[in-house]
Amino acid sequence: MKKRILIVRTSSLGDLVHMLPAISDIATNVPGVQIDWIVEEGFAEIPAWHPAVHEVIKVAHRRWRKHWWAAQTRAERAALRDKLKSRQYDIVLDMQALMKSVWLVRQTNGLRHGLDRHSAREPLASFFYDVKHSVNFWQPAVIRQRQLAAAAFGYTYAGEPDFGLRAITDGVRIQPYAVIMPSASRDDKLWPQADWHKVFARLGEHGLALRLLAGNEAETRRAQALAAGVAGAEVLPRMNLNGIAGVLAAARLMVGLDSGLTHLSAGLGRPTIGIYKASTPVRTPLEGPSYTASLGERGNAPSAETVLSAVEQALAYQDPALAAAEEHSGLEIQPDALFNASGGPGEGA
Structure with a gap:
């Protein structure tokens, strides 16, 4: 029964x-x-x-x-x-x-x-x-x-967290871009533009295009200002959660503020770097089966150098999804097809 x-x-x-x-x-x-x-x-x-x-x-x-x-x-x-x-x-x-x-x-x-x-x-x-x-x-x-x-x-759990997201990640081929989430639910979580540009430059040195997420008009304007003049940077249109999840699942890595989408990236098993400035990672650190770095603390944002160090570690991480993609090269997701999805929330938690 x-x-x-x-x-x-x-x-x-x-x-x-x-x-x-x-x-x-x-x-x-x-x-x-x-x-x-x-x-x-x-x-x-x-x-x-x-x-x-x-x-x-x-x-x-x-x-x-x-x-x-x-x-x-x-x-x-x-x-x-x-x-x-x-x-x-x-x-x-x-x-x-x-x-x-x-x-x-x-x-x-x-x-x-x-x-x-x-x-x-x-x-x-x-x-x-x-x-x-x-x-x-x-x-x-x-x-x-x-x-x-x-x-x-009445049970005792064991093992690493299983987010149950294989319906999204199975068969996805990792693509040469990084997802950036420069917005969050509160403005006091924002990170300086000059620091973002240092991260963008480093990702560009590694041959990665940039896909910036935005969930409303204010976030879109912020993302567009950050992306202005940056080669290979694109601000994605607002998408539903299914579309965003597809983009995240195919990313080489993600760098984002403490937002719901950053936590989703980690849960999907993508190397993910979270920037904490107005919240604490003690209760809400990034969790997932790949590389994660929860940087900063309430009232103490991480420096650009700290984030750049995490970027290098994320790129050096032996990602199981990349190994799987190499073994099954015939299975490929086309993220560009997902960029046209519309509706639904794109903001952070």
Whole structure:
């Protein structure tokens, strides 16, 4: 008999990427499991990429809160409530522990698991769970999520994180370009233009073209200003997450600010360098099966020299994806075909 599980984690992009190894652990350790996942509509591709996820249930908090009492919003909220009330789950696991996720959990049928008040980001959320778990707060998010899932389902996880993204990476041939993410959700995360240009010059010396990502008009203008006059630099049009994932999967490496797309690159197994300036890598370091470097700290951005050193290490890394591409040279992705994909969020977490 299948064990029906509902995962509640709606956002943000990087946080959802950090969730994927816990989903792999559940699928490995819970026999006959069927996993549904509630997620913000703009990030619905992420759980859909994982082969163990049965159904993605969309919520639209970000859109609804702008017009909470509009007739369409009320109708959509009612439809979601009816869908959740019609399902019986063995376990409902809130892996976000915020009052906005509790609002969803309270509409479900099933034994409700979540973090205790000492572990939750919003302690009040813990009062709405039937079973509460203690997970140390100050540790990497991937480990934290794996520990919470293991506690909820009574197993001990083992091995390196498995992001379950082979549907994107299988058969991809690595191309001679670097992806650059010079924007993030907050302006205080930005890195100086002169430092970016030093990195661009070094990547050019290695024969790599540059593909700059941008998710909105302001980010596009910033990327265009950075790319101006740089040979081989191209600012990509806004794409949906499927298109961006394809571009990242075929990149030689990525250098980006602490954004959701940088974390996605690491999860896809690409050599990835993250620049931290207004956030700490203690809780959200880059995690993935290839080379990663999480550089800087809140209030202390890494120097250009530090990033350049990481670039050299990333390029010297014996990348399994490159070896696979050489062995299966007939399998090739054409990233240019993906650059025309439109819609969806391109911003960071």
